[in-house]
Amino acid sequence: MGNYIVFDLEWNQGEAPVTRNGKTLAFEIVEIGAVKLNEKREKIGEFSRLIKPQIHRYMHRITGKLIHLSMDDLGNGEIFQVVAGEFLRWCGDDPMFCSWGPLDLTEFQKNLDFFGMPLLSDRPLAFYDVQKLYSLAYDDGRSRRALETAIEELGIEKDIPFHRALADAEYTAKVFSTFNEDILKRVSFDTYVTPKTKKQEIRIVFDNYEKFISREFSCKEDILENREIMSTKCYLCHRNIRKKIKWFTPNGKHYYSVAFCENHGFMKAKVRIKKAEDGNQYVIKTCRFISNEDLEEMIKKQQKAKKRQKP
């Protein structure tokens, strides 16, 4: 693996998304800030550039945060193609991207795609969602804090203003460097690029569950008839195990089943059908072992779903 690249983007959404050559862009990146960390997570460099807008000519309120830049500031920047190229060269080979929340890597790839540049990978890309890791390390694993709240909770000095890309990247890097090695096992995957072939599929076992990202299928029926996706295999002993609760769906998007392994107990499988960028469909499947109480809950959930299906 290369260095850790902790980065943050500022983007402008303008009045409406813009379509060119069949590609649509809603959020135009206007600033890239990043901190480079070595394998010990020590800071060894920084990157900060403004980007001259090519799509949106007016500044707009941005996803929850007000951008601290004006169009005049941005006019001094270079265009995205130039800055993104410099940024990627600065990242070096095989970087591991880290960001506060899951959005930045997707938006970065969307901008690369829109401006005709090569994408970062031909399959889902592993990265660290530092906001998620923060919750796993210090909270319940589900809640999501604002970066500033996390900084306050960790007692890190707030010596630079938030909401500029480099500042937010610096703070994110400071949070990232507090995690122990166990937390670093919880990688996330950016699915802007979904697997096209079986070889590109992702299968990863975490401490308490398994995650699988399938290749694309042209329709839902092909997914539901796919033996590999819909079979239940214990992810620890790799044997087919018998279902106790057959596949059911409460909403036509999420499918659940529970199977029993003699060695490991009740295993719940969840299949989520998701839409790929190109309009095809793919699956994120997770398997985890559950308690007897969770099993009771799944039985209730199944009965409710059955009732709903009746005319």
Ligand SMILES: [Zn+2]
């Ligand atoms: Zn087993």
